[in-house]
Amino acid sequence: MSTEATETTGETEAEGPEEPTARTGPRRRWVPIAVLIVVAMASAALTWLLITIFEHKQEAKSPFAQTVQLTDTTYDPAVWGENFPIEYEQYKKTAEDTDGDFVKVDPTADDPREYHTISRIDSETRAQKMWRGYAFAVDYDEPRGHEWALQDQRYTERTAARFKQPGTCLNCHASMPQVYDELGDGDRQAGFDALNAMSYDDAYEHASSSIACIDCHDPQTMELKITRPAFMEGIRQAKAAEGIADYDVNRDATNQEMRTYVCAQCHVEYYFAGEGKTLTFPWKNGLTVYDEMNYYDEVGWTDFTHEESGAPVLKAQHPDFETWSQGIHAANGVTCADCHMSYNREGAAKVSNHQIMSPMANDDTINSSCLTCHHSTADEMRERVEGIQNRWQSSLDVSFTALDALITDITAAADDGTATEEQLTAARDYQRKAQFVVDYSFSENGRGFHAPAYSISILNQATDWARSGQLALRGVEVSNDVGPAVPEQHMPSGSK
Ligand code: HEC
Ligand code: HEC
Ligand code: HEC
Ligand code: HEC
Numbered sequence: 001m002s003t004e005a006t007e008t009t010g011e012t013e014a015e016g017p018e019e020p021t022a023r024t025g026p027r028r029r030w031v032p033i034a035v036l037i038v039v040a041m042a043s044a045a046l047t048w049l050l051i052t053i054f055e056h057k058q059e060a061k062s063p064f065a066q067t068v069q070l071t072d073t074t075y076d077p078a079v080w081g082e083n084f085p086i087e088y089e090q091y092k093k094t095a096e097d098t099d100g101d102f103v104k105v106d107p108t109a110d111d112p113r114e115y116h117t118i119s120r121i122d123s124e125t126r127a128q129k130m131w132r133g134y135a136f137a138v139d140y141d142e143p144r145g146h147e148w149a150l151q152d153q154r155y156t157e158r159t160a161a162r163f164k165q166p167g168t169c170l171n172c173h174a175s176m177p178q179v180y181d182e183l184g185d186g187d188r189q190a191g192f193d194a195l196n197a198m199s200y201d202d203a204y205e206h207a208s209s210s211i212a213c214i215d216c217h218d219p220q221t222m223e224l225k226i227t228r229p230a231f232m233e234g235i236r237q238a239k240a241a242e243g244i245a246d247y248d249v250n251r252d253a254t255n256q257e258m259r260t261y262v263c264a265q266c267h268v269e270y271y272f273a274g275e276g277k278t279l280t281f282p283w284k285n286g287l288t289v290y291d292e293m294n295y296y297d298e299v300g301w302t303d304f305t306h307e308e309s310g311a312p313v314l315k316a317q318h319p320d321f322e323t324w325s326q327g328i329h330a331a332n333g334v335t336c337a338d339c340h341m342s343y344n345r346e347g348a349a350k351v352s353n354h355q356i357m358s359p360m361a362n363d364d365t366i367n368s369s370c371l372t373c374h375h376s377t378a379d380e381m382r383e384r385v386e387g388i389q390n391r392w393q394s395s396l397d398v399s400f401t402a403l404d405a406l407i408t409d410i411t412a413a414a415d416d417g418t419a420t421e422e423q424l425t426a427a428r429d430y431q432r433k434a435q436f437v438v439d440y441s442f443s444e445n446g447r448g449f450h451a452p453a454y455s456i457s458i459l460n461q462a463t464d465w466a467r468s469g470q471l472a473l474r475g476v477e478v479s480n481d482v483g484p485a486v487p488e489q490h491m492p493s494g495s496k
């Protein structure tokens with residue numbers, strides 16, 4: 001690991017407790033001979049120490065005898081667990097409630113789960129209004145650990161018969177290499193195409209486990225590996241937009257990039273394109289919310305017609321990767337795994353925490369996730385994160401209020417005939433824009449943290465669009481031609 005960010009970790013003398021950047025000034029000192037000798041001896045000792053540590057690290061990389069030979073068809077994570085028991089134990093723990101959002105419920109025949117998570121549409125009722133006429137207005141909960149991904153999708157009301165979901169849903173909620181192999185007879189791209197065209201219920205029959213080792217790792221080398229065709233294609237297009245042609249992620253990505261990309265196979269905005277319901281990431285124009293919106297306008301995509309206002313609108317989904325890509329941590333090469341899978345020491349071994357969760361879960365996680373770079377305390381980090389999230393929440397509140405008002409006004413104007421068809425069309429277009437951005441920021445899981453300034457800036461734009469929509473209903477001309485409010489930040493390539 002030698003990113004710009006991690007290079008700063010040794011700077012214990014940096015001024016300002018929470019600034020990770022190196023701030024050591026020049027040091028002028030008079031050096032007597034005695035000191036020089038001591039330094040020489042110390043550096044010899046240090047060299048020896050470093051060599052020892054290095055050898056140790058080499059050992060730590062494979063502290064376990066490979067008891068099982070893993071192959072491309074070793075799908076079962078328990079088998080991998082025989083070689084890597086620590087990672088396996090941590091991985092199983094993603095079933096735990098780490099941030100107190102589990103809610104006990106009475107299991108039914110339709111939904112045998114004993115616990116749900118807190119409902120996000122009960123705690124934010126304006127989201128129900130935003131999604132009126134779409135499945136998300138019926139059921140949308142807080143996310144929880146990966147062990148739940150398959151069950152939560154199977155039993156959400158959003159996959160109930162009346163919503164007729166395609167097999168495409170399964171791509172991010174189950175261990176897929178086995179499903180692709182089965183459906184494509186060993187050809188994973190063909191398996192992907194076959195899956196997307198199936199019904200959700202038929203597709204589900206092929207799933208045997210939630211997200212597993214083989215979804216992120218090459219079984220022979222244990223290196224990180226991209227297994228999802230939608231990401232391979234999406235990142236190829238995003239790189240092309242940055243001027244990099246023919247990008248093949250498994251061939252061209254650095255290890256540092258892979259520490260983000262394995263997560264970006266799923267934690268992204270997506271839609272189901274065409275008759276084949278192909279899982280597609282809208283990254284042809286780039287990774288900002290405006291790039292994605294422009295893409296949807298270009299291909300003429302609409303997720304649903306708003307039940308009250310009649311506007312043709314979009315539904316945004318967890319754009320965690322895209323939002324991260326516009327933030328200060330991405331700019332410094334800090335990856336998803338740095339914060340969500342921080343290194344822990346387990347005896348002699350250095351292990352990436354496979355209990356993937358919020359880094360703010362407790363003092364230990366904050367210590368290993370943040371304090372490696374930030375010379376601060378757990379309490380202070382907590383305060384900084386809460387500060388960012390509270391400011392984001394207040395911007396979100398303003399945007400939601402504006403969007404809510406626009407929906408109410410369009411609905412009323414359409415009912416009582418106070419606006420012309422032209423005015424209604426203009427206002428509905430503003431709703432489409434404002435709604436996508438509000439939805440995007442609300443559905444993103446960092447609550448503003450992954451890119452603080454960017455998140456607030458896009459919400460400002462959303463509020464302006466919602467208010468412009470209200471003006472349009474009153475016949476006031478406002479320029480519809482608003483460019484991106486923020487310059488695009490290119491994806492860092494990281495090093496190594
Ligand atoms: C591109 C990957 C991807 C696809 C495709 C996908 N999901 Fe998800 N889903 C995720 C991720 C990542 C999360 C966790 C983050 C979150 O909840 O925002 C999630 C969370 C969920 C949850 C738990 C939280 C909630 O929303 O209540 C449910 C249920 C769910 N998805 C259902 C579905 C259904 C139904 C489909 C198909 C219409 C689908 N998913 C397709 C990636 C995906
Ligand atoms: C969501 C993706 C993901 C899943 C699922 C996953 N890993 Fe990992 N794993 C990672 C990442 C990221 C790293 C860090 C790799 C790096 O930086 O080179 C890692 C590292 C490792 C390493 C190297 C030592 C270490 O801990 O850093 C081992 C061994 C490993 N994983 C085993 C497993 C096993 C066994 C499973 C299944 C029980 C598993 N992984 C599931 C993402 C994943
Ligand atoms: C195959 C798709 C997939 C991959 C790959 C993936 N995730 Fe997830 N992730 C999900 C889904 C789906 C959920 C929601 C599960 C649920 O709520 O039932 C989720 C939930 C989470 C959560 C919420 C946990 C909690 O306790 O609330 C975090 C954090 C997270 N993922 C981070 C990551 C990171 C970091 C990586 C990469 C190392 C990653 N994910 C890779 C699909 C994925
Ligand atoms: C600099 C550290 C950092 C990086 C890098 C980072 N995150 Fe986060 N992430 C956080 C923090 C802090 C939160 C807020 C946690 C909270 O509120 O409890 C968070 C929240 C989340 C959540 C919701 C967790 C929950 O329990 O609800 C998900 C999912 C997530 N991040 C995924 C990602 C993905 C995917 C990436 C990479 C594209 C990423 N994060 C990069 C620090 C980071």
Ligand code: HEC
Binds near residue numbers: 006334360371374452
């Ligand atoms: C690998 C190193 C690294 C890790 C891990 C890391 N950070 Fe950072 N963080 C940085 C760097 C570098 C900056 C940018 C500093 C600058 O340019 O002044 C930064 C900036 C920040 C900022 C200022 C954000 C802004 O937009 O101004 C906050 C807050 C922050 N980090 C919190 C966290 C938290 C919380 C965690 C753990 C969940 C964390 N960081 C983990 C390196 C890291």
